[in-house]
Amino acid sequence: MVSRGLVAAACxxxxxxxxxxxxxxxxxxxxxxxxxxAAAPAASREPATGPRRTAVCVAGxxxxxxxxxxxxxxxxxVDGTPADLFFHLFVGAELSFRGQGGVAPASLLGALGAAAAxxxxxxxNPIACGTDAAGRFFKIAKCAEMVRTYARLHNRSYDLLxxxxxxxxxxxxxxxxxxxxxxxxxxxxxxxxxxxxxxxxADGVEKAAGLADAACCDEARRSPRECFLVRPGxxxxxxxxxxxxxxxxxxxxxxxxxxxxxFIMVRHMARNASVRRAPCPAARIRRDGDLVATxxxxxxxxxxxxxxxxxxxPRLTEPWLDWGALSPAARRGRLAAAGAARSxxxxxxxxxxxxxxxxxxxxxxxxxxxxxxxxWVGATPAxxxxxxxxLQRGQEHVAWDAAHVCAEDDSLxxxxxxxxxxxxxxxxxxxxxxxxxSKLQFSGCVADFGRGCRPWxxxxxxxxxxxxxxxxxxxxxxxxxxxxxxxxxxxxxxxLLAAPPSLGPAGTAHLHVTNAxxxxxxxxxxxxxxxxxxxxxxxxxxxxxxxxxxxxxxxxTMLPTGRCAAPSRRHLAWLSERLRRxxxxxxxxxxxxxxxxxxxxxxxxxVREIVARRFDVVIDHDDTAEGGLxxxxxxxxxxxxxxxxxxxxxxxxxxxxATAPEACVVEFFPERYLNLCYAAVARKLDRTYRGLLIDAAxxxxxxxxxxxxxxxxxxxxxxxxxx
Numbered sequence: 001m002v003s004r005g006l007v008a009a010a011c012x013x014x015x016x017x018x019x020x021x022x023x024x025x026x027x028x029x030x031x032x033x034x035x036x037x038a039a040a041p042a043a044s045r046e047p048a049t050g051p052r053r054t055a056v057c058v059a060g061x062x063x064x065x066x067x068x069x070x071x072x073x074x075x076x077x078v079d080g081t082p083a084d085l086f087f088h089l090f091v092g093a094e095l096s097f098r099g100q101g102g103v104a105p106a107s108l109l110g111a112l113g114a115a116a117a118x119x120x121x122x123x124x125n126p127i128a129c130g131t132d133a134a135g136r137f138f139k140i141a142k143c144a145e146m147v148r149t150y151a152r153l154h155n156r157s158y159d160l161l162x163x164x165x166x167x168x169x170x171x172x173x174x175x176x177x178x179x180x181x182x183x184x185x186x187x188x189x190x191x192x193x194x195x196x197x198x199x200x201x202a203d204g205v206e207k208a209a210g211l212a213d214a215a216c217c218d219e220a221r222r223s224p225r226e227c228f229l230v231r232p233g234x235x236x237x238x239x240x241x242x243x244x245x246x247x248x249x250x251x252x253x254x255x256x257x258x259x260x261x262x263f264i265m266v267r268h269m270a271r272n273a274s275v276r277r278a279p280c281p282a283a284r285i286r287r288d289g290d291l292v293a294t295x296x297x298x299x300x301x302x303x304x305x306x307x308x309x310x311x312x313x314p315r316l317t318e319p320w321l322d323w324g325a326l327s328p329a330a331r332r333g334r335l336a337a338a339g340a341a342r343s344x345x346x347x348x349x350x351x352x353x354x355x356x357x358x359x360x361x362x363x364x365x366x367x368x369x370x371x372x373x374x375x376w377v378g379a380t381p382a383x384x385x386x387x388x389x390x391l392q393r394g395q396e397h398v399a400w401d402a403a404h405v406c407a408e409d410d411s412l413x414x415x416x417x418x419x420x421x422x423x424x425x426x427x428x429x430x431x432x433x434x435x436x437x438s439k440l441q442f443s444g445c446v447a448d449f450g451r452g453c454r455p456w457x458x459x460x461x462x463x464x465x466x467x468x469x470x471x472x473x474x475x476x477x478x479x480x481x482x483x484x485x486x487x488x489x490x491x492x493x494x495x496l497l498a499a500p501p502s503l504g505p506a507g508t509a510h511l512h513v514t515n516a517x518x519x520x521x522x523x524x525x526x527x528x529x530x531x532x533x534x535x536x537x538x539x540x541x542x543x544x545x546x547x548x549x550x551x552x553x554x555x556x557t558m559l560p561t562g563r564c565a566a567p568s569r570r571h572l573a574w575l576s577e578r579l580r581r582x583x584x585x586x587x588x589x590x591x592x593x594x595x596x597x598x599x600x601x602x603x604x605x606x607v608r609e610i611v612a613r614r615f616d617v618v619i620d621h622d623d624t625a626e627g628g629l630x631x632x633x634x635x636x637x638x639x640x641x642x643x644x645x646x647x648x649x650x651x652x653x654x655x656x657x658a659t660a661p662e663a664c665v666v667e668f669f670p671e672r673y674l675n676l677c678y679a680a681v682a683r684k685l686d687r688t689y690r691g692l693l694i695d696a697a698x699x700x701x702x703x704x705x706x707x708x709x710x711x712x713x714x715x716x717x718x719x720x721x722x723x
Contacts (some may be wrong), residue, residue: 013701052159052180053082055151055201057208058166059143060136062089062103063168064286066111075114077170077281081177084116084158086150088143090165091338095124095308096132105338117150118323119143120338123314129216133261135310136165137211140265144208146319149686151320152661161204163197171282179279187273192264192280197269208267214268217259227263308401313498318569318684343487377705414498420556421468424514424549428479428556468552473502473509475557478548482514482561488653489531490681494571495559498534502557505539509557510547530632535578559625565677569684572657576685579658583640585658588716589616592638595645597624601648601700614713644712648694653678657685664688664712666705671695688715 010074056078064070065087078085112118113511119142128134140163151158159375160183167297179190179198190198199207217227240669259516266275317338323331344546442487477495481487502509514530529541540546562571593608601607619638621629629635639645639655646666647653656678665682669675682689690708691700 002088002606008414009359011072037553039317051082052183053157054078054160054162054176054180055158056083056085056146056162056164056176057088057140057143057147058085058164059088059140060721061094061100062091062108063100063167065089065288066103066107068110070167070169070286071111071113072168074168076175078176080175081180083176084150084156085114086143086147086164087112087115088121088139088140088146089118090121090462090721092124093123093308095127095135095310105335106332109335112323112331113239116324117146118320119146120317121314122316122338123311124308126310126312129259129261129264130215131258131261131672132218134264134662136261137214138266138314141209141212144205144211144314146321146493148205148209149319150321153686158201158205161199161208163199163204163208164196165195165285167286168195169284169286171284173201174181174279175281179281182276182279189270189273189275190267190276190280191266191270192277192283192463194265195285196281196283197266199269199273203273204269204508207271211265214264217264219259260294278487312666316472316570320363333463360514365638381567413512414500415652417556417558419554421550422474422476422478422556422558424478425480426475426476426482426514426558426561428558469547471510471547471551471553473555473557474512474547474551474553475503475559476512476551477501477559477561478512478514479561484525484651485655488514488528489574489654490567490575490657491562491565493531493535494567494575495561496537497571497574498559500539500557503537503540505543508545510545510551510553511537511540512551512556513548515548522650534581534632534636535575557599566673566680568683572681572684578656579636579655580640580660583658583660584637585616585641586643586662587641588620588643588713590641591615591617591644591646592619592621592642594652595620595622595624596648596650596652599650599652601694602698603700603702604648606702607646607668607700607705611644611709612707613645614706621647623652643716644709649673649678655683656687659685659687661686662688662716664690664716666690666692666708666712668692668694668700688712 004718026712042358057064058074074085089103089108091105091108094100121139121142122611125135125138128137143163144161147158147161150156160180183190183198184200187203189204190196197204199205217224222228303641317334320326320334326334343466410523417428422428477492478491479487482492496503500509501507503511527548529538532541532546567575591614592609593611595604608618619642621635621638623629634704635653636658639658640660642659642663644664644666645656646668647651648668649670653665653667665678665687667678667689669691676691679689679691690712692704692708694700
């Protein structure tokens, strides 16, 4: 026998030895109970009289965060009190004229020396509330989400939340320890000109995570008054197009009309909390070679940079929640990969070639096994050997998992192709079938089992059809395997995340899917109709605006679908939010067991019996049952209710995105087919995941299952206790 389980947690690694942030802070943080990278043991919330722990969110455009004085000053500021640093940094070109033109991710290594978790943003997000300064709302919200995920994963409890900007140069006076000592234990907000906010954690992190949806001011009525400057202006602006130190109207009157983002943010964060304005840290803003005071002047906003367009769903790296446990070399590797992904070049051979080539089994083992160890392998050496053997043999599915689980590229934006013909596989052509562009999977670099690129698919002869259906406008989410359950649900349909208004109820565009059988004349079509309704697109079925197979359109648009067996974290988060709307709550004593007629083990009944001994209710998701599985809504409700889902590998796990955040997924793999796609999906959804094996004879590994189920229950209890 081989492994006793596949542990879905980051493995412990050496703490970072480099970086500009204070080493003393790093040591004291650890001494105060701080854990980075590897999952922490269970910890109860500290008593009111004990040390108070702070989550510090540094969110916004990277700008001068890597400057030596800025980085050292942040280290000094947090030194001497338990604190974890979280960085959500935008490294692309800012929309604001006075912002950055782009920052190389590799240049951030020193600044991130003491970070607990990191996330990079490549593209500018949409502005909010009529002012480009509100673009930071999205970035702060993403940082707060990362803090919540980290806290849940590491069973970490925080008492205070700080939100600050990357170019903030902290002075020596009023360090964080001083602010912590004076902070109330009831909901409060310390507002230091909105450049630095401190709040009680439970209240503040929820508000910060919802900041992108903050209520805007009424621009037509210029209400409330505090949200707008009084013209001709009673406060001086730093000039860009006019004289310095003069009222706003003397510089650029049109820009004076914009709402004040600081007011909007503080109003949102201050709901039902007491507001304080002191004490504040002494600080200035570092702008390249200049230092700017944070008081006494206001900055001119809303002059935009030519060529920068906000993206509705900007490309982000996944949150690097194990950053604190990575070696310097591993950190450099991630930043280098992020720099390559930041390129504006279209996906294709160049991006594919940028992935590390595995020319020999030894090289593949070195890169792939190290990657898998970092993400999946825990303390079970037998499992590591199990993975190593197929890697050495060059088995394609394992090599693909190793490459793509660890280095995820988010999908590209929608492509407007103009007049085009699209076949059932998502290949688009003009005229005499010469390719003009296609979905991400088929533009020269194909995310698929094997070596990451499948040239034969890129060069494939199109799936011609003698009589293409004619439509005026189509929006395509067709993919090669988009007519099967998993690939439709979690790869094709998630493309609707980027759906244009033309697919709305008042639009006229048709949705193009893989197969005509999905257009509601079959049982599969009935499933698709119900699925579209759950995603908020049921009107397309009701209005007859779904077309399958080969189609020719005057205007054709390709939406970015999920990569083959590897939908992005952004796609999955959107899918989970849609599927869980109105979902029933998790039932701690309920388990779901998936039974497949073409998968599973000879002793699957014994698997179910072990589950039944530990749970009061066992829901059978059995596709061999007479009468089928029932309506889609009932199936998804079963996944939502279950505290533990036990299933053989396969599409029976299609409902994983409907599970509760505290749920645990236990998957059984055939020993000769270690396909980790659901393991990757569980990780991206932050679900607890364990893997067990079905041996070559077809028997499921029973001895380890009771311990795995008990561990699932314990982790759920700890996660619930720490919320």
